[in-house]
Amino acid sequence: xxxxxxxxSAQEKALAVERDVGNFSYETSYDFDxxxxxxxxTIDYICDVKGEPDWMREFRKKALKVFNDKPMPSSWAxxxxxxxxxxxxxxxxxxxxxxRSWDEVPDxxxxxxxxxxxxxxxxxxxxxxxxxxxxxxxxxxxxEELAKQGVIFVSSSEGLMKxxxxxxxxxxxxxxxxxxxxxxxxxxVFSGGSFIYIPKGVKLKQPLQAYFRINAEEMGQFExxxxxxxxxxxMMYMEGCTAPQYETSALHSxxxxxxxxxxxxxxxxxxxxWSASVFNLVTKRGLALEDAEIRWIDCNIGSRLxxxxxxxxxxxxxxxxxxxxxxxxxxxxxxxTGSKMIHxxxxxxxxxxxxxxxxxxGRATYRGMVQMPRxxxxxxxxxxxxxxxxxxxxxxxTYPAIVVRGEGNSVQHEASVSKVSEEQIxxxxxxxxxxxxxxxxxxxxxxxxxxxxxxxxxxxxxxxxIDLEMEGSVG
Amino acid sequence: xxxxxxxxxxxxxxxxxLKDFNLSVSRGEVHAIMGPNGTGKSTLAKxxxxxxxxxxxxxxxxxxxxxxxxxxxxxxxxxxxxxxxxYPVEIPGVSIANFIRAALTARLKESGxxxxxxxxxxxxxAQMDALKIPREFTSRSVNVGFxxxxxxxxxxxxMAMLKPSYAILDETDSGLDIDALRIVADGVNHMRGxxxxxxxxxxxxxxxxxxxxxxxxxxxxxxxxxxxxxxLALELEEKGYGWVEKEFGVLV
Numbered sequence: 001x002x003x004x005x006x007x008x009s010a011q012e013k014a015l016a017v018e019r020d021v022g023n024f025s026y027e028t029s030y031d032f033d034x035x036x037x038x039x040x041x042t043i044d045y046i047c048d049v050k051g052e053p054d055w056m057r058e059f060r061k062k063a064l065k066v067f068n069d070k071p072m073p074s075s076w077a078x079x080x081x082x083x084x085x086x087x088x089x090x091x092x093x094x095x096x097x098x099x100r101s102w103d104e105v106p107d108x109x110x111x112x113x114x115x116x117x118x119x120x121x122x123x124x125x126x127x128x129x130x131x132x133x134x135x136x137x138x139x140x141x142x143x144e145e146l147a148k149q150g151v152i153f154v155s156s157s158e159g160l161m162k163x164x165x166x167x168x169x170x171x172x173x174x175x176x177x178x179x180x181x182x183x184x185x186x187x188x189v190f191s192g193g194s195f196i197y198i199p200k201g202v203k204l205k206q207p208l209q210a211y212f213r214i215n216a217e218e219m220g221q222f223e224x225x226x227x228x229x230x231x232x233x234x235m236m237y238m239e240g241c242t243a244p245q246y247e248t249s250a251l252h253s254x255x256x257x258x259x260x261x262x263x264x265x266x267x268x269x270x271x272x273x274w275s276a277s278v279f280n281l282v283t284k285r286g287l288a289l290e291d292a293e294i295r296w297i298d299c300n301i302g303s304r305l306x307x308x309x310x311x312x313x314x315x316x317x318x319x320x321x322x323x324x325x326x327x328x329x330x331x332x333x334x335x336x337t338g339s340k341m342i343h344x345x346x347x348x349x350x351x352x353x354x355x356x357x358x359x360x361x362g363r364a365t366y367r368g369m370v371q372m373p374r375x376x377x378x379x380x381x382x383x384x385x386x387x388x389x390x391x392x393x394x395x396x397x398t399y400p401a402i403v404v405r406g407e408g409n410s411v412q413h414e415a416s417v418s419k420v421s422e423e424q425i426x427x428x429x430x431x432x433x434x435x436x437x438x439x440x441x442x443x444x445x446x447x448x449x450x451x452x453x454x455x456x457x458x459x460x461x462x463x464x465x466i467d468l469e470m471e472g473s474v475g
Numbered sequence: 476x477x478x479x480x481x482x483x484x485x486x487x488x489x490x491x492x493l494k495d496f497n498l499s500v501s502r503g504e505v506h507a508i509m510g511p512n513g514t515g516k517s518t519l520a521k522x523x524x525x526x527x528x529x530x531x532x533x534x535x536x537x538x539x540x541x542x543x544x545x546x547x548x549x550x551x552x553x554x555x556x557x558x559x560x561x562y563p564v565e566i567p568g569v570s571i572a573n574f575i576r577a578a579l580t581a582r583l584k585e586s587g588x589x590x591x592x593x594x595x596x597x598x599x600x601a602q603m604d605a606l607k608i609p610r611e612f613t614s615r616s617v618n619v620g621f622x623x624x625x626x627x628x629x630x631x632x633x634m635a636m637l638k639p640s641y642a643i644l645d646e647t648d649s650g651l652d653i654d655a656l657r658i659v660a661d662g663v664n665h666m667r668g669x670x671x672x673x674x675x676x677x678x679x680x681x682x683x684x685x686x687x688x689x690x691x692x693x694x695x696x697x698x699x700x701x702x703x704x705x706x707l708a709l710e711l712e713e714k715g716y717g718w719v720e721k722e723f724g725v726l727v
Contacts, residue, residue, distance in 0.1 A: 421564075422527065423564050424564050424565075424566055426524075426526055426527070426548060426564075427560065427563070427564040427566070428566070428574075428577075428578075429547065429548035429549040429552065430524050430548055430549075430552050430557075430558050430560075431549075431552055431557075431574070431575075431577075431578040431581075431633060431637065432549050432552040432553040432578045432581045432582055432637070433549055433577055433578055433581045434547075434549045434581060435547070435549065437577065437581065438549075441566070441569055441574070441577055442566060442569070444568070444569070445566055445567050445568025445569035445616070446567065446568055447568070448568035448569070449568065
């Protein structure tokens with residue numbers, strides 16, 4: 001029997017090894033590179049390379065000013081934000097030529113791909129040894145099908161250039177430049193991300209996946225996605241994957257805007273597994289008009305610090321908003337996630353279910369904002385946030401901010417913190433299940449009702465990823 | 476083929492509970508261990524199952540010749556020792572079907588084998604039918620919100636699926652109504668045969684009305700003080716434990 005301190009240091013050692021698994025990067029040469037640091041010249045460079053119209057150049061420059069003027073969020077946010085060195089970041093790189101081969105990909109990474117069951121043809125792309133994800137065969141038939149229905153599914157740059165009438169009407173409307181410092185940064189230097197328009201009444205049966213049109217250029221750190229579902233349209237979008245991704249930058253700051261017009265339904269599914277040095281600061285918001293429904297399904301794994309609070313503005317009567325989120329914070333990681341529900345019409349309803357898992361010294365924070373102003377009637381919110389702590393030094397915090405006024409509006413908030421008990425582990429071990437697997441089983445059980453809401457292939461990968469993350473967390 | 480416990484001494488939090496305990500159980504036999512509260516009956520079960528709170532300070536326990544003292548609880552389980560719990564633990568979000576499958580997979584991994592989902596469910600449903608367990612039962616989370624009887628049903632089904640060579644029922648009958656008691660008894664009788672040895676730890680004789688033991692042992696002060704056949708249980712029922720204390724009180 002070793003002392004408690006020995007246990008801890010041994011564990012930290014094990015966790016540090018684990019943490020490096022997702023960290024890998026290579027030197028890449030680019031045709032276009034705006035260099036390090038951010039100024040008006042950076043923006044001119046981006047606009048010139050992309051051949052963007054003047055209004056976008058002005059929009060970007062205005063955003064740059066807002067970004068420079070806005071102080072870093074300080075009173076409530078993680079002090080770790082102060083460690084981002086904006087002068088050392090490259091804000092635009094395009095047309096990279098991978099200068100490495102599959103043989104150079106670390107064995108650990110290859111093994112992880114295998115264990116997660118990542119399809120063979122996706123591995124080279126994810127490992128950054130191929131610039132283009134070879135999906136032409138599966139994509140072309142899908143593209144034809146979508147075009148027939150009038151669906152637009154292109155990169156945000158292509159959306160701006162080829163569909164200016166729809167793009168300009170909604171771009172930057174749900175999340176204005178000045179929403180926060182990082183939405184301003186994204187507005188100034190964004191590249192990549194998707195632009196999607198679903199025409200009236202078109203109900204897509206297959207989810208649209210970022211995979212199908214992504215390439216290395218668009219996997220940039222300042223993605224901008226805009227999705228518009230016209231009246232009565234229905235769609236699901238999926239982004240990310242559970243596999244570790246080769247690292248392009250220490251800062252990822254995306255903006256995602258969703259617009260669900262009358263009676264439309266949008267589901268936005270994210271599964272991301274960032275390497276442990278990345279700051280992941282994302283602004284996601286949807287606007288739901290009358291009878292519309294927006295659902296964010298979000299899974300955050302990895303990163304040094306993630307700050308992400310998907311929001312729904314319930315602008316039309318009977319609009320519905322939902323956020324289902326899972327966060328997993330490993331040693332040295334901070335998942336600061338949550339949701340915002342802004343009720344702005346009568347009879348609107350929202351639902352938030354958040355589950356977090358903290359391992360080792362990992363920290364999971366939940367922030368929830370629910371607003372129902374005085375003049376509204378019959379609005380409902382249900383919030384449920386559950387935290388699971390794996391080790392005695394794991395940490396979780398909950399900061400709900402609920403403002404409910406007016407008659408007949410109701411809010412229900414439930415929060416719980418639990419631990420996997422020794423008796424649970426013993427019970428499972430007594431059935432022959434090794435300790436680490438028993439821990440995985442308990443953690444998978446904890447998130448099971450949420451994992452079920454993910455599309456099939458994601459939920460399978462997610463369970464495997466949780467198994468991988470739990471390895472080395474006990475003992 | 477037997478479970479041989481020799482001079483086993485066990486402490487919990489520095490307090491010695493078992494003292495030079497000896498017992499030999501062959502496969503196919505049913506042994507009942509009875510005795511007043513606090514004499515170490517449960518300690519025996521937990522120590523054999525390698526519960527981390529129990530420290531073995533001396534002695535050996537050989538399961539078909541293999542030493543199990545010092546092994547991890549899961550290793551002991553995979554060697555063939557099953558324990559039915561007095562208070563089965565809840566595992567939210569993990570269905571009974573998935574739980575049993577994980578337990579079987581852990582065994583197969585060791586032997587390098589594998590089995591298909593269809594083969595598994597076929598085997599599971601066969602056992603459920605034999606134990607008269609409705610199909611929807613196994614899609615529920617393990618023990619979550621279960622009645623006393625349902626918890627026993629869950630443990631018994633696990634036992635039937637895992638087919639242990641030795642099963643210890645650790646006061647699994649305490650606080651049960653007559654229907655729940657029957658579930659336990661039917662489960663044991665269903666499995667009774669040359670493949671499995673049973674150790675039934677109980678405070679009361681009533682479970683033994685449904686499971687007829689081959690041997691009955693009376694435990695007192697951390698060791699067995701008297702052994703006999705099924706009739707010993709009836710004698711205890713009639714006379715109570717007071718006489719044990721009188722006769723063996725000197726040992727404590």
